[in-house]
Amino acid sequence: MAKCYVCGRRASVYVSYLGDYLCSEHFAEYFERRFLEAVRFYKLVERGERVAVAVSGGKDSLTTLYLFSRFAGELGVEVFGVAVDEGIAGYREYKLEALRSLAGRLGVEIIVGSFKEYFGFTLDEAVKALREKGFKVKPCSVCGVLRRYVMNHAAREAGADKLATGHNLDDEVQVFVMNALKNHVEGILREGIVSERAEEGDLVPRIKPLYFIPEKEVLAYTLIRNIYTPFVECPYIVYALRHPIRHWVNEVEDSSPGFKYRVLAVKELARKTARKPSRKPSRCAVCGEPSSRPLCKTCLYRAYLDERYR
Ligand code: SF4
Structure with a gap:
């Protein structure tokens, strides 16, 4: 034994x-010590701030909500959750149920924004249109962009000073590999434990307190602290490039323990030493939200999915 x-x-x-x-x-x-150390060392929050936790109902975001709620007094912050209902039948309702149950146990307020209310269509409806158009754009691309839009808007409206997400070490390594494969250098340099896009006005600064913690450890922690999430997977995950990369990264980690930390170390070194492309903060000509292009991706996808263009 x-x-x-x-x-x-x-x-x-x-x-x-x-x-x-x-x-x-x-x-x-x-685990909790590492969470607190990351929050303090990187000054992720300041006393008196309102912290919105972006909660999907999955184990990582529920753990982030749990930790911020447990240590809210010690950190001197006020905590609430922001969730997005994309409209994915057979998946989202179960995750929201788990989220509401944990929030009730913790006594934390949850704000839910939906794609239907913001954009007039659900993700299921959007995927139907994408399929008819030959899946040139993948569901996760649309979902990720629209979800970030709703999260940011809902958190900002609720007066959040920070938006905490549940991204863990595995997420960061997978995104690094995907960005490297796409030669998306700006994406690599921009996304650290604090997202540098936060410098652009109207974007609630995003923080990732689980940045250095492996996914397996988050899972172990949820079991120990009785943080429940149902084992349902989004039906559209099979279309994501991330799916095979996740398996590959885990295989390499199994045969060479520490691989994920070594990749993250390379990324952090690149972020420290590489010259970051300078971008003037600008706004989308249609919706007025911060955007690096004349038309933001949210408006681009909305136009692409609009019935008149199908
Ligand atoms: Fe959205 Fe893709 Fe995640 Fe499903 S797997 S919730 S479509 S980002």
Whole structure:
């Protein structure tokens, strides 16, 4: 029987890069300490701020909501959740149910914005149109852009100073690999533990307190702290480039522990040393939201999906 490295009791989690086992109690303590250290070291929040947590109902965002709510007093912040109902039948309703249940347990307010209310169509309806157009644009591309728009708008309207997302180490490594494959250097340089797009007016600064924590550890923490999320997957994930990359990254990590941290270290080094392209903050000519192009991606997709253009 494996024993906890700290107390010698029965271990429940193996932390591969430490090469050690921890019991549930010491693992949860270690996990929470790393969350607090990241928040303090990178000054992700300041006392008196209102922190909106972007919650999808998945384990990472629920964990972020749980942690901010648990340590709100210690950090001196006010916390609430912002969720988006994209309109994905057989998926979103279950995730929202899990989210409402955790929010009720924590006593945290949740604001829900929907694609239907913001754009007049659900993602299911949008995917039908994309299919008719030969899937030249993938569902996740549309979903990601529109979801960010709703999140930012809802958080800003609710007076949020920061928008915290549940992105973990695995997410960051997968996005790094995808950006590298697409030669999207700006995407690599811009997205750190604090998103640099926050410098553009009207965008609520985005922070990622789980940036250095592997997905497997987030899962272990949810089990220990009884943070429940149903095992339903979005039906459109199969169209995402991210799907095969996720498997590849996990395979390499299994055969070479520490691989994900090494990739993140390369990314951080690049972010520190490379010259970032300078961009003047500008606005979309149609909706007036911050955008690096004359027409923002949200308006571009809305026009593409508009019935008159199908
Ligand atoms: Fe949206 Fe793609 Fe995620 Fe589904 S898998 S919720 S379509 S981003």
